[in-house]
Amino acid sequence: MNKRHSWEKRIEQLQNEKNMTPKQAKILQAAIELFARKGYFNTSTNEIAKLAGVAEGTIFRHYQTKKELLEAILAPAIMDFTATFFVDQFIADAIHTSHKNMREFLEAFTRNRFEFARQNTPAVRILLQELAFHPDMQETIKQLFMKKIYPRLTKVLVHFQSQGELKDIEMPAIIRMMISPILGLVINRFIIQPHAEHDDEKEIRQTVDFIMNGLGK
Amino acid sequence: MNKRHSWEKRIEQLQNEKNMTPKQAKILQAAIELFARKGYFNTSTNEIAKLAGVAEGTIFRHYQTKKELLEAILAPAIMDFTATFFVDQFIADAIHTSHKNMREFLEAFTRNRFEFARQNTPAVRILLQELAFHPDMQETIKQLFMKKIYPRLTKVLVHFQSQGELKDIEMPAIIRMMISPILGLVINRFIIQPHAEHDDEKEIRQTVDFIMNGLGK
Amino acid sequence: MNKRHSWEKRIEQLQNEKNMTPKQAKILQAAIELFARKGYFNTSTNEIAKLAGVAEGTIFRHYQTKKELLEAILAPAIMDFTATFFVDQFIADAIHTSHKNMREFLEAFTRNRFEFARQNTPAVRILLQELAFHPDMQETIKQLFMKKIYPRLTKVLVHFQSQGELKDIEMPAIIRMMISPILGLVINRFIIQPHAEHDDEKEIRQTVDFIMNGLGK
Amino acid sequence: MNKRHSWEKRIEQLQNEKNMTPKQAKILQAAIELFARKGYFNTSTNEIAKLAGVAEGTIFRHYQTKKELLEAILAPAIMDFTATFFVDQFIADAIHTSHKNMREFLEAFTRNRFEFARQNTPAVRILLQELAFHPDMQETIKQLFMKKIYPRLTKVLVHFQSQGELKDIEMPAIIRMMISPILGLVINRFIIQPHAEHDDEKEIRQTVDFIMNGLGK
DNA sequence: AATGAATGAGCTTTCATTCAT
DNA sequence: GATGAATGAAAGCTCATTCAT
Numbered sequence: 001m002n003k004r005h006s007w008e009k010r011i012e013q014l015q016n017e018k019n020m021t022p023k024q025a026k027i028l029q030a031a032i033e034l035f036a037r038k039g040y041f042n043t044s045t046n047e048i049a050k051l052a053g054v055a056e057g058t059i060f061r062h063y064q065t066k067k068e069l070l071e072a073i074l075a076p077a078i079m080d081f082t083a084t085f086f087v088d089q090f091i092a093d094a095i096h097t098s099h100k101n102m103r104e105f106l107e108a109f110t111r112n113r114f115e116f117a118r119q120n121t122p123a124v125r126i127l128l129q130e131l132a133f134h135p136d137m138q139e140t141i142k143q144l145f146m147k148k149i150y151p152r153l154t155k156v157l158v159h160f161q162s163q164g165e166l167k168d169i170e171m172p173a174i175i176r177m178m179i180s181p182i183l184g185l186v187i188n189r190f191i192i193q194p195h196a197e198h199d200d201e202k203e204i205r206q207t208v209d210f211i212m213n214g215l216g217k
Numbered sequence: 218m219n220k221r222h223s224w225e226k227r228i229e230q231l232q233n234e235k236n237m238t239p240k241q242a243k244i245l246q247a248a249i250e251l252f253a254r255k256g257y258f259n260t261s262t263n264e265i266a267k268l269a270g271v272a273e274g275t276i277f278r279h280y281q282t283k284k285e286l287l288e289a290i291l292a293p294a295i296m297d298f299t300a301t302f303f304v305d306q307f308i309a310d311a312i313h314t315s316h317k318n319m320r321e322f323l324e325a326f327t328r329n330r331f332e333f334a335r336q337n338t339p340a341v342r343i344l345l346q347e348l349a350f351h352p353d354m355q356e357t358i359k360q361l362f363m364k365k366i367y368p369r370l371t372k373v374l375v376h377f378q379s380q381g382e383l384k385d386i387e388m389p390a391i392i393r394m395m396i397s398p399i400l401g402l403v404i405n406r407f408i409i410q411p412h413a414e415h416d417d418e419k420e421i422r423q424t425v426d427f428i429m430n431g432l433g434k
Numbered sequence: 435m436n437k438r439h440s441w442e443k444r445i446e447q448l449q450n451e452k453n454m455t456p457k458q459a460k461i462l463q464a465a466i467e468l469f470a471r472k473g474y475f476n477t478s479t480n481e482i483a484k485l486a487g488v489a490e491g492t493i494f495r496h497y498q499t500k501k502e503l504l505e506a507i508l509a510p511a512i513m514d515f516t517a518t519f520f521v522d523q524f525i526a527d528a529i530h531t532s533h534k535n536m537r538e539f540l541e542a543f544t545r546n547r548f549e550f551a552r553q554n555t556p557a558v559r560i561l562l563q564e565l566a567f568h569p570d571m572q573e574t575i576k577q578l579f580m581k582k583i584y585p586r587l588t589k590v591l592v593h594f595q596s597q598g599e600l601k602d603i604e605m606p607a608i609i610r611m612m613i614s615p616i617l618g619l620v621i622n623r624f625i626i627q628p629h630a631e632h633d634d635e636k637e638i639r640q641t642v643d644f645i646m647n648g649l650g651k
Numbered sequence: 652m653n654k655r656h657s658w659e660k661r662i663e664q665l666q667n668e669k670n671m672t673p674k675q676a677k678i679l680q681a682a683i684e685l686f687a688r689k690g691y692f693n694t695s696t697n698e699i700a701k702l703a704g705v706a707e708g709t710i711f712r713h714y715q716t717k718k719e720l721l722e723a724i725l726a727p728a729i730m731d732f733t734a735t736f737f738v739d740q741f742i743a744d745a746i747h748t749s750h751k752n753m754r755e756f757l758e759a760f761t762r763n764r765f766e767f768a769r770q771n772t773p774a775v776r777i778l779l780q781e782l783a784f785h786p787d788m789q790e791t792i793k794q795l796f797m798k799k800i801y802p803r804l805t806k807v808l809v810h811f812q813s814q815g816e817l818k819d820i821e822m823p824a825i826i827r828m829m830i831s832p833i834l835g836l837v838i839n840r841f842i843i844q845p846h847a848e849h850d851d852e853k854e855i856r857q858t859v860d861f862i863m864n865g866l867g868k
Numbered sequence: 869a870a871t872g873a874a875t876g877a878g879c880t881t882t883c884a885t886t887c888a889t
Numbered sequence: 890g891a892t893g894a895a896t897g898a899a900a901g902c903t904c905a906t907t908c909a910t
Binding site for chain 5: 274283
């Protein structure tokens with residue numbers, strides 16, 4: 001409980017970026033905690049207000065609706081997640097330099113997503129939980145994936161196929177099989193068993209090995 | 218839309234087993250459809266009554282609470298899921314006969330889970346969606362997994378390790394890496410893209426190959 | 435207070451026509467009283483529920499929204515008002531028989547509107563008060579007037595102009611000058627000074643004389 | 652839209668009289684516009700602040716309550732309206748000189764009220780709309796009418812009765828029948844159809860003729 | 869004088885559940 | 890068994906008003 005999670009730093013950053021009032025920060029923090037713990041529909045604005053130590057009306061001064069509060073929590077995480085695919089070194093390098101092979105790329109990718117999940121655990125949890133119930137969010141995510149992530153990933157993976165490092169299977173299948181174990185790793189680590197002992201290094205290596213053996217030539 | 222899904226047969230079975238009245242069956246069917254489409258919290262008993270063509274009071278004659286209605290939907294699916302691990306041929310055979318190897322077991326397992334998902338799509342969808350919000354259900358599932366499924370699975374997999382067919386990694390990691398791609402396959406097929414074209418045979422084979430290459434020696 | 439107003443009978447009729455539950459009738463009655471006394475926006479559904487002796491939720495079982503409750507009160511009055519222009523004797527007679535002159539028509543018209551106001555006092559009051567704030571209602575009334583009432587009235591008045599009984603002024607001006615004193619009479623009688631002593635017969639006669647002298651040739 | 656209404660000059664006057672700050676003037680202007688358009692209860696102080704371009708708190712620095720803001724809008728109009736009956740030439744003349752007859756008085760009176768409505772359209776609109784809902788304002792207006800306007804008007808009209816220019820009917824009936832068409836003219840001109848084409852001269856003359864014929868001997 | 873964040877009472881509306889018929 | 894009117898607690902949200910800056 002008192003252990004300081006790395007995502008708590010992340011939330012502080014968030015608060016500083018947009019210069020919020022202390023009360024607004026409290027509201028955001030309370031909402032994140034409650035949404036993550038009990039879900040969006042199961043959390044009342046009254047509860048959020050109480051946990052944040054503000055009047056209920058204060059919530060609605062800063063966020064017009066409860067839904068907007070949810071979006072204020074998820075939007076930055078989603079944007080961060082997407083941004084990675086543009087600026088991060090590992091993508092650019094994979095294509096433009098030749099000294100990186102498939103394994104190095106996969107490891108960088110896995111570590112990167114792993115750290116993202118560590119730093120955004122509550123948002124990731126909320127996103128996973130709520131995605132099913134908010135068709136507008138589904139559409140947003142779908143668009144994001146199809147337009148930003150899928151093409152970039154494909155570009156890299158096709159490159160490795162041409163290098164003979166990756167099996168000649170249809171891209172959707174490759175991506176699904178590559179992502180599944182990474183998601184399995186991350187979700188188990190941060191969502192299902194966040195309090196269990198984990199040898200992160202070892203688990204990451206095992207997962208990368210598994211995918212490499214499964215998909216490599 | 219009018220295509221008869223295989224899980225509709227499943228519901229009929231359910232009615233016969235417990236000899237329900239037609240009204241009760243209608244209620245169950247309506248609840249399954251709405252819970253799957255909009256989630257438990259987003260579905261009102263009023264809506265269920267309307268879709269089922271019964272009075273709202275009738276629902277509470279058969280199910281004491283709304284939660285009980287949810288459980289009445291999920292319980293059979295969960296029991297069926299578990300039952301498989303006891304009675305199904307593939308488990309017993311895997312252990313007691315020697316003519317089956319790791320690949321055959323894995324393929325049988327994958328096909329079995331795949332067909333289960335096909336026949337219980339709405340229940341699976343509801344279970345995945347709601348699990349996060351109902352701690353009591355989480356506990357039930359956890360117990361079930363730890364006491365019934367995990368030990369049986371371990372027994373089989375240890376056997377294959379002893380046969381030299383399976384890498385010598387810790388069991389939790391093996392199970393996670395084995396299950397992740399199967400879940401990825403099934404969720405993509407029945408939840409995320411249920412209406413897309415799928416070559417099920419091919420995708421199952423690819424997935425089994427992937428796991429075999431990844432985990433086999 | 436204990437004097438039985440004729441509009442109270444009117445409300446009972448209303449309740450019997452659509453067969454309401456007793457509670458619904460109570461709600462309607464309470465809403466009419468409060469809307470008439472304090473206005474729509476100034477009356478809370480909580481107040482209505484209390485005066486009607488029902489739970490607040492009961493209101494919303496019968497009327498989806500507060501606005502719908504307002505419409506349920508006004509719609510019958512508006513329809514009655516319009517209906518008069520189709521079925522009432524005075525219109526048909528004025529045109530089709532020759533024994534009625536302008537004065538007789540005007541007197542019939544005035545008495546008819548006077549009695550309507552007497553029997554629908556609360557609804558008329560509410561309509562006058564709220565019309566300004568509900569653009570949708572404004573549009574409804576405007577349409578009603580332009581399509582149903584104005585043409586009929588014009589037909590009759592043109593007839594009297596051709597008979598030389600009515601000044602040759604533009605129709606809109608005639609209608610405005612004819613209606614103004616009738617409205618003045620009715621509003622003063624039932625809205626502004628409902629509790630003052632009134633010699634209705636005399637006031638109606640004076641008003642008719644006034645209009646006849648003002649508009650007649 | 653951009654045409655400069657005569658009541659806008661009136662508002663400027665208002666500002667100079669009471670030497671307001673520019674902010675206060677903006678608030679008043681915004682409140683007048685919104686109250687006239689949407690009604691008092693339908694307009695929030697937040698909206699007023701936004702339209703006025705001030706902080707919400709600023710409104711309450713100048714006006715203790717929202718109600719006080721309404722009164723600040725209506726009071727000057729009401730006072731102006733009443734003042735007319737004291738200082739205006741047409742009243743004094745009508746009584747003290749003999750060269751003015753009933754028709755001249757009525758025409759002066761009608762034109763005077765017509766111009767008042769033109770110059771105070773928004774305030775008149777607000778007054779008409781809100782009068783029904785504010786018993787205190789009703790009382791004020793009633794007192795004003797009974798003590799200031801009614802006696803003066805009676806004095807003049809009795810004078811014309813004694814001159815044989817006006818029918819011998821009870822004063823309340825005369826006043827009602829005289830005022831109704833003037834109100835009808837004014838309300839139609841400035842409230843109901845402010846954007847329609849109007850031949851003001853003609854309509855005023857028609858109305859005066861109508862009343863003269865109706866009430867004159 | 870001016871701000872605008874904060875308040876909390878009160879609003880309309882929803883909904884699982886009860887119960888007389 | 891079945892009904893559906895009725896309930897009342899709780900939900901999301903609004904808004905006039907206050908107050909520290």
